[in-house]
Amino acid sequence: MNKITNLAKVNTLFRVSLFCISFLFFQLNSYSQDGKKIFKANCAACHSVGSNKVVGPGLEGISEKYSEEWLLKWTKNSTELIASGDADAIAAFEKGLMIPMPPQEHLSDGELKAVYNYIASPENYSEGEMEIVEEVSGSFDSVEGGKKLFKINCASCHSVGSNKVIGPGLEGVNGKYSREWLGKWIKNSGELIASGDADAVAIFNEFKKSIMPPQAVSSEDINAILAYIANPGNDDSADGGKEEGVVTVIEEDNSTMKYLFIGVIILLLILVITLNKTGVFVREVIAKEAGETYDGTTTLYGGFKNLMSDNKGIVAVIVIVLFFGGLLNLVDGAFQIGVHTGYKPEQPIKFSHKIHAGDNKIDCNYCHSSARHSRTSGIPSLNVCMNCHKAIDGSNGKTFMYNGQQYSMTEEIQKIYDYLDYDKETQIYGDNPTPVKWIKVHNLPDHVYYSHQQHVVAGKQKCQTCHGPVEEMDVVEQYSQLTMKWCIECHKETAVATAGNGYYDEMHKRMTPEFKEKVFKDGVLTVDEIGGWECAKCHY
Template sequence: MRNFSSDFRRLVRSLMIVTAITLGTSGMVSGQGTPADSTQAAGAAAPAAGGAAVNGDPVAGEALYKANCTSCHAMNKRVLGPALAGVNQKYNDEAYLIKWIKNAPAMVASGDERAVKIYEEYNKAAMTPFPQFSDDDVRNILAYIQVEGDKKPEAAATGGAAAGAESADTGVSNFMIIGLVAVILIAFLVILVLNRVISTLERLLLNKGEAILAEEDEVEEEAKDKFAGLKRMAKNKKLVFFVVLGFVILLASFGTVEMWNTGVHTGYQPVQPIKFSHQLHAGTNQIDCQYCHSGAWKSKNATIPSLNVCMNCHKYVQATEKYDGEISPEIKKIYTALDYNPETQAYGDNPRPIEWVRIHNLPDLAYFNHSQHVKVAGIDCQKCHGPIETMEEVYQYSPLTMKWCINCHKETEVKHEGNAYYDKVIAAHDQIKKGEKVTAAVLGGLECGKCHY
């Protein structure tokens, strides 16, 4: 122990020497870094030159632009309409641009050469007229377009210069030096405290060594006594019997629960290739379920809608206002699968299917017909699928077990009034009551699904 103490003191002296050398080196580096830092700060403070005069109020124009223009236009990229950066310099005719924005279809109808050329270039997609804008409103929008279009290249250049300046900064800040000194002082104090603790432990071990050994012997005896108690308990046959019985009951309970829930996938929520939101479509936009899942009304399967159904809306709805003029990434996946070019609005020759992951999957031994429940019985989709209109991502709401189906059949009242299907069933029952002949054909024996399943 005394050898360890002397080694520890030598280590303390070495650390003190290293501390002094480190502080001196840090001061030299800090002194050398000061001129470079001041030069860099002076360079960063230089104002950017340039900037064209802007007519109108770009701040007011920004609100008008984002509320009315972003669904069809972006600054530096063609969407449904042309890119708007540089439009003031391209046409250099404020009166013409004001007239165009207020009523573009009228200019095309009048035969204006430039208007007709733009109309033909963009697949004869007419621009929405804005007669509610005043001349000052249009000037404000054009001012915002000019400022925003000029700002992006400068921002990129400024970002590059800032990155270069940051990479060139190799000096040591005062904060780093103060932090280093504080860490060294704290380490020095910790070393002193540890040295004092070691000295105290040496005295305790020398003065009370025998007492510690005696306590260790007592602990070993107590441990032996504990094991002896366990051995006595193991010899008690009644206790052993009840412990084993409880263990068997516990295992049987866990096994029963696991076997009962085998094949039950309540809450199953796989990741789909497209993040389709039922909350947005069925909830916020209140689109009827059967607009997409038309098979639920007329066939056994609800069917997965084709991408052509999606394109009924998303050929025009692109959510560009939420992505800074860019098309939504999820809508882009639809375009990619269809090999569709949103700029030319043309389809390619390499379409690919979307590989959706099935969620509600009954075993082959179970026959379920959507039309029998939706059309004949008039059951709502939420009865089985839960609050689908609130689900951001769909999950399996019901257990879909045989017990669950049987309980539903026991509790659900059949509404046969005015239902042609049940009229035939009730008529057959009336024939039976009267003693008349009832053939299999009367009970639906000629339906294809009775044999061709």
């Protein structure tokens, strides 16, 4: 009977292991498929996984050419990497006709790594799914066909409205240029510029001598695209999409893979059930030959239950590991509650700190003047803005980078005038100003007391200590964690600015020799050594 029992255990264990391994296999396969889906949803409008160029270069061999760390930085924000002086980034920028790649900061590191895996081994994916560019081919003479072609070939750089993405908005382009001219421009703008065409040269000069990449589309395709531009309807692309810089492409039909996956799962279930019935039959035969009656379980559930019952020690260990593992994960998650590092909301006016504090060297205190004599740094009134922007009205037509996209200075400065009800022609303020609803970036809990004055004046701390390199940010984001642990560590490591402060001279006189020897043993007096860790310092 022991022989029968051991055989039953091995058989049941085999079935359970087979099921678990199969499940893990399909989970991994599903994860690898995600790389292809993410690529098609975010990258395929401009790139192929081969060597051929679409709008941007083909990405074949990209993983061998650059490190994964570099690729993550480039993909998430190429403009930031270029600005840092990275040689590879600058070379790629110049090779790409000085056109920055739209940032993909909405994608996680895991999603981007899945994309890189797909680019490295596209042959591991189903036939016919490698090139999204091939999904829409042939001739289109309808607005709907033009819409599909536009989203694949044009939407990464243009909108069908008036707003600029990387290239200009295309609203009214059919009325401004002839169909013949547009066909030549779209197919090869460089050739048209070289021919001396006045319109082509004017556009080339207007956009800082950046050449639009040639488009491999037929005349019929161009007709369809132009028909869609002329009649976009209520499509989001008329306004550059709901999210600028995020390209929408056609979702592939995954029904075949879905049905195949379901079919394989059903086959595995049939296999497991068959194995169970076979095992029961074998055990009954062995029992019969031994002159015994088999009275064990005959169901898959019963076999699994017996396996758990016969291995209580192993089960207990697994349960304990899962419990404490889940508890640890819960605790780690709790530490992240209220931590908003990287938070950078879209503001009603696209104000670039990089231009103001970085390029133009405007001191932080000029706008945030209350930081030196108040708890809060304060939100500057638009009257402060008008000190400069009464003269600098954006009429020069310049653009600026904001969150990886180019925007018109004229439009953003006009927003200031609109909020103030100011007429820049007459230089007269109206009677209907409206407040700007700025979105707060740095938030502390209500029970925390923090004084800018104490840190900036007495502590002589720079804004960057807490806010990070604001002068390099076009969009201000929460740079530091601003957690209790973060504050405590700062108080432990930061030396007190005692020089020229008579308060500390008096404090040192009152210190006992023993305490003075203790705190000055390392030659540095830190914040925690003068009470910076006392609860009442920061909490009401």
